Amino acid sequence: MPSNSKFSYIHHEIVPVENAFLHVRDLSIQRGYGIFDFFKIHDGHPYFLDDYLDRFYNSAAIMHLTVPHTREELKSVIYTLIEKNDIAESGIKMILTGGYSEDGYQPAEPNLIITQHSLTLPGEDQIKNGVKIITHEYGRDLASAKTINYSIGIWLINKVKESKAMDVLYHQHGIVSEFPRCNLFIVRKDNTIVTPAHHVLHGITRKNILKLAAKRYRAEEAIVTLDDICQAKEAFLTSTTKRIVPIVQINETQIGNGKPGEVSLSLLKDLIALEDADYKAKVF
Template structure:
C-alpha cells in the first residue's frame, strides 16, 4: 500500500508526521473521504469542494490547486490498484514551533479497503442512541472526533450502532453520518443547522425531491418519535434504516418503503456517475 505525504507517494509504512504537527499537539486539522470503485472516485468534485471549504473555514491552505490534487489522487489510486476502496485526504495544522501556532499545512492522502453495511442492517434496520452535544465548527469536516470516540462504549452497552447528537431536543447529526426522518405524509426531512453537509445527504435531498417533498429544517426528538421512518446516511453506509432511537420504536419497527426506495435510487445514481466517467 502507498500513501501521499510530503509531496510524494511513498510506501505507507514510511508515511510519518513529526511530533510537532498541530494535528498531534492540538488535534487541529481537516479531512475528507470518498469512495472509489475500479479506479473511479464517486462524486469527486463534490468532495473536493467540501475539502477546500473546510480548509478555508479552519484557515488552512491546501498546498495544491484542484487539478494538481486530482492528478495526485488518481496517481495514488492507480498505484494501489484496489477494486473497492476509500480515499482519505487529511490536511493538518503543520509543524508548529510552539505546539499552538499553525504552520505550513501537511497534506496526507491514504487509501483503504472498503466494506459496505451488511444486508442484515438494511433488512432489519438499526438502533441508535442520543447524546446532548454540538460539534465545534460543525460546517467543517475537522479531525476532532473526541466526543464520538468517547461515546463508543455507551453505544455498545446500549446495543446500538451510533449516537445522534442534539441540543435541548433539537437534533443535528451523528459523529460520522447525517440523519433523516420521513413524516407520515412521506415528507423527507433532514436537520438544517449545526451539521456537516454530507455529499450523500446532498444526493438524497435531490433524489427525494423527485418523488416526495424534501426539506432541510428543524428536527426534534419529538419529531423522531412521531416519524413514519428514519435513516442515516454517509459515504460508506449509503442509507441505513433506523428503527429504534433509545427505547422508542420508529414507525412499525421495520425499514420503511421510502428509505429503501431512496437507497435504490442512490445506488442507481452512483452507477450513473460511474458510467458517465467510463464513457
C-alpha cells in the same frame, strides 16, 4: 478502517506506506487541529469527486488552512495514487493538518496526507432489519467543517455498544443535528422527507438524497426534534460508506412499525443508481 494499500502521499510525494511519517510537532498531534475528507473508489474511479473536493477546500478555508495544491494538481495526485495502489473497491482519505508548529499552538504550513483504505460497508442485516440509535446532548464545534476532532463520538463507543445500538445521535435541548459520522433523515407521516438544517456537516450523501427525494416527495432542510423522530413514519442515516441505513428504534422508542420503511429502501435503490450513473459518466 483496515489499510491494505501499498502507497500513501505525504510531504509532496507518493511513498510506500511504511515510510509515511509525520513529525510529532504537527498540530494535528499536538492539538488535534486539522481537516479531512473521504470518498469511495469503485473499479478505480472516485464517486462524486468534485463534491468532495469542494467540501475539502471549504473545510480548509473555514479552519484557515491552505491546501498546498490546486484542484487539478490534487486530482492528478489522487489518480496517480489510485493507479499505484490498484485496489478496485476502496476509500481515499485526504487529511490536511495544522503543520509543524513552532510553539505547539500556532498553525504552520499545512501537511497534506492522502491514504487509501479498504472499505467497511454496512451488513445486509442492518439494511434488512434496521438499527437502533441512542442520543447524546452535544453539538460539534464548527460543524460545517470536516475537522479531525471525533473525541466525543469515540468516547461514546462503549455506551453505543452497551446499548446494543449502531450509532449515537447528537442533539441540543432536543433539537437534533447529526451522528458523529452520518447525517439523519426522517420521513414524516405525510411523506415529507426532512433532514436537520443547522449545525451539521453538509454530507455528500445528504446532498444526493435531498436531490433524489425531491423528485418524488417533498424534501426539506428544517429543524428536527427528538419528538419529530419518535413521531416519524421512517428514519434513516446517511454517509459515504453506509449509504442509507434504516433506523427502527431511538433509545427505547420504536419508529414507525419497527421495520425499515418503503421510502428509505427506495431511496437506497435510487442512490445506488446515482452512483452507477456517476461511474458510467466517467468511464464511458
